[in-house]
Amino acid sequence: MSEEMWINMGPQHPMTHGLWNLRVRVDGETMTAAEPIVGYLHRGWEKMVENRTYPQIIPLADRLCYGSSFTWSHLYCLAAERVFNIEVPERAQYIRTACIEMQRISSHLMWLAAVGTDLGSYTILLYGMRERELFLDLMVELCGARMTYNYVRIGGVRNDTPPDFERNVTRVLDTFEPRIRDLEALCDECETFRMRTIDIGKINAADAMNLGLTGPSMRASGIDLDLRRHDPYEIYDELDFDVCTHTDGDCYARYRVRMDEMRESVKIIRQCLEKMPKGPTRVKVPRCPPKGTAVARVEDPRGESLMYMVSDGTDKPYRLKVRSPNYVNLSASPAMLLGNKISDVPAIMGVLDMCIGETDR
Amino acid sequence: MDIDLSYQAMTMTAKQFGEMTQNFIRETAVATGAKKAIDKLTAPIWSWGQRNAIYPLHFGIACCALEMAAASAPRWDAERLGLIYRSSPRQSDVLLLNGWISAKMRPTLRRLYEQMPAPKWVVAMGECSVSGGPWYDAYNVIQGVDTFIPVDIYIPGCPPRPDAMIDGFLKLNRKITAENRGRFLDD
Numbered sequence: 001m002s003e004e005m006w007i008n009m010g011p012q013h014p015m016t017h018g019l020w021n022l023r024v025r026v027d028g029e030t031m032t033a034a035e036p037i038v039g040y041l042h043r044g045w046e047k048m049v050e051n052r053t054y055p056q057i058i059p060l061a062d063r064l065c066y067g068s069s070f071t072w073s074h075l076y077c078l079a080a081e082r083v084f085n086i087e088v089p090e091r092a093q094y095i096r097t098a099c100i101e102m103q104r105i106s107s108h109l110m111w112l113a114a115v116g117t118d119l120g121s122y123t124i125l126l127y128g129m130r131e132r133e134l135f136l137d138l139m140v141e142l143c144g145a146r147m148t149y150n151y152v153r154i155g156g157v158r159n160d161t162p163p164d165f166e167r168n169v170t171r172v173l174d175t176f177e178p179r180i181r182d183l184e185a186l187c188d189e190c191e192t193f194r195m196r197t198i199d200i201g202k203i204n205a206a207d208a209m210n211l212g213l214t215g216p217s218m219r220a221s222g223i224d225l226d227l228r229r230h231d232p233y234e235i236y237d238e239l240d241f242d243v244c245t246h247t248d249g250d251c252y253a254r255y256r257v258r259m260d261e262m263r264e265s266v267k268i269i270r271q272c273l274e275k276m277p278k279g280p281t282r283v284k285v286p287r288c289p290p291k292g293t294a295v296a297r298v299e300d301p302r303g304e305s306l307m308y309m310v311s312d313g314t315d316k317p318y319r320l321k322v323r324s325p326n327y328v329n330l331s332a333s334p335a336m337l338l339g340n341k342i343s344d345v346p347a348i349m350g351v352l353d354m355c356i357g358e359t360d361r
Numbered sequence: 362m363d364i365d366l367s368y369q370a371m372t373m374t375a376k377q378f379g380e381m382t383q384n385f386i387r388e389t390a391v392a393t394g395a396k397k398a399i400d401k402l403t404a405p406i407w408s409w410g411q412r413n414a415i416y417p418l419h420f421g422i423a424c425c426a427l428e429m430a431a432a433s434a435p436r437w438d439a440e441r442l443g444l445i446y447r448s449s450p451r452q453s454d455v456l457l458l459n460g461w462i463s464a465k466m467r468p469t470l471r472r473l474y475e476q477m478p479a480p481k482w483v484v485a486m487g488e489c490s491v492s493g494g495p496w497y498d499a500y501n502v503i504q505g506v507d508t509f510i511p512v513d514i515y516i517p518g519c520p521p522r523p524d525a526m527i528d529g530f531l532k533l534n535r536k537i538t539a540e541n542r543g544r545f546l547d548d
């Protein structure tokens with residue numbers, strides 16, 4: 001005999017990382033239905049930016065996803081550059097790529113810290129946040145802000161790198177690279193961590209593809225798709241890096257993919273610094289773009305993010321559509337949750353790396 | 362106590378009797394000025410306890426929540442000031458608001474505030490909760506939390522650095538000390 005009941009988690013719940021609500025139906029302790037409810041952070045971003053001029057949107061794009069603000073403002077500028085039809089100077093492209101990868105590392109570290117607390121290990125949070133500060137310091141040196149950078153501009157970047165920037169980045173990378181091993185030791189060699197992630201929240205490759213999962217969650221199911229390789233933007237086609245995949249499709253595989261990606265990011269930053277040419281970092285742009293549409297997509301730390309821009313020839317965009325990777329990943333979460341125990345919810349949802357700011361827009 | 366009252370007392374349940382006695386004691390204490398005197402004597406102890414164990418609600422809303430997390434990370438280590446995040450509103454005494462409040466969130470937030478036991482304080486962190494911030498013309502964002510719950514400390518910035526957040530909490534410390542409110546016989 002069993003009786004089913006609905007359980008509400010959120011909007012204020014330590015597992016949510018942002019404001020959203022997860023309703024699950026449980027039979028005993030096993031989940032039989034799940035229903036994520038979003039919209040608690042909706043602020044009408046897409047409508048709001050129709051009243052802003054093109055440069056004014058950059059800081060707002062920063063605040064779309066606070067975990068990886070750089071990639072979002074970069075994505076916006078990429079789309080705008082395609083509408084404006086301008087070429088970015090090469091040096092700016094290299095700086096952007098290095099910054100995107102630094103942002104990827106700090107986003108993954110933030111994710112690791114959050115997952116650590118979810119799974120009951122405060123130590124992981126402390127170590128993860130400590131390494132994150134290293135990269136935030138570099139960004140402070142570069143553009144003065146810790147989280148919302150407002151550094152990318154349409155047609156380049158705001159300013160050139162400060163003196164000694166390359167030396168500092170190399171130093172940080174030299175410190176950070178061996179410390180990835182420490183972080184892994186904290187997780188991999190912890191029995192509890194493994195018990196709570198291995199074979200939990202499984203999703204196979206076909207399901208992952210059909211549900212539209214992107215990013216590390218999809219690569220953990222064995223699908224080798226990374227926009228940095230398959231639709232290169234900036235200078236990724238000149239760089240040498242691996243796309244990290246795993247085949248298990250469980251929480252542990254998703255965690256492994258992200259850890260491996262951090263190593264790859266370190267590699268990419270080093271190459272960028274090595275090859276970085278001298279030259280200007282910004283070009284002049286006209287106030288109003290020609291009529292037309294453009295689309296740009298990049299590999300965000302959370303998945304594939306896309307912006308579609310329609311310009312009607314004035315100084316404000318006519319329409320700006322955002323495809324947020326997390327919104328789609330979240331809609332795939334019931335498939336991962338079903339059949340697991342209710343105590344696995346923090347592990348599964350934490351490893352998805354929720355960022356509600358971009359989900360609700 | 363006259364005869365009528367004792368007759369009532371006989372027909373009362375234990376709970377009602379307890380309430381009546383409590384009210385009687387409180388009213389007597391207030392009327393005779395004993396509450397005032399005891400409050401004056403014990404207030405420094407209350408405020409010492411309150412200001413050194415500030416438990417904010419673990420409630421990450423938006424961007425500023427990351428700075429809140431960074432403040433309890435090793436570099437700033439807010440825990441040395443007694444800032445420990447609690448996950449339940451029943452156990453916390455500061456509501457730290459770090460992000461924009463949408464119209465959908467507003468009733469829930471109001472409820473969270475009312476679930477917290479007194480004494481409670483509200484800290485608005487970041488432009489969004491102070492005044493709407495970058496979303497000043499968004500149709501779904503409440504322009505400042507002080508439009509529906511009282512706010513004690515404002516920490517401006519978008520996002521404020523963790524140092525600024527800690528400074529805000531030190532200001533709250535000073536505010537609690539200055540209030541110097543005794544709680545004798547309060548609930």
Ligand code: SF4
Pocket residue numbers: 063148423424425459460461486487488489490494495518519520521
């Ligand atoms: S104040 Fe700025 S950084 Fe903080 S939540 Fe609002 S938009 Fe985000």
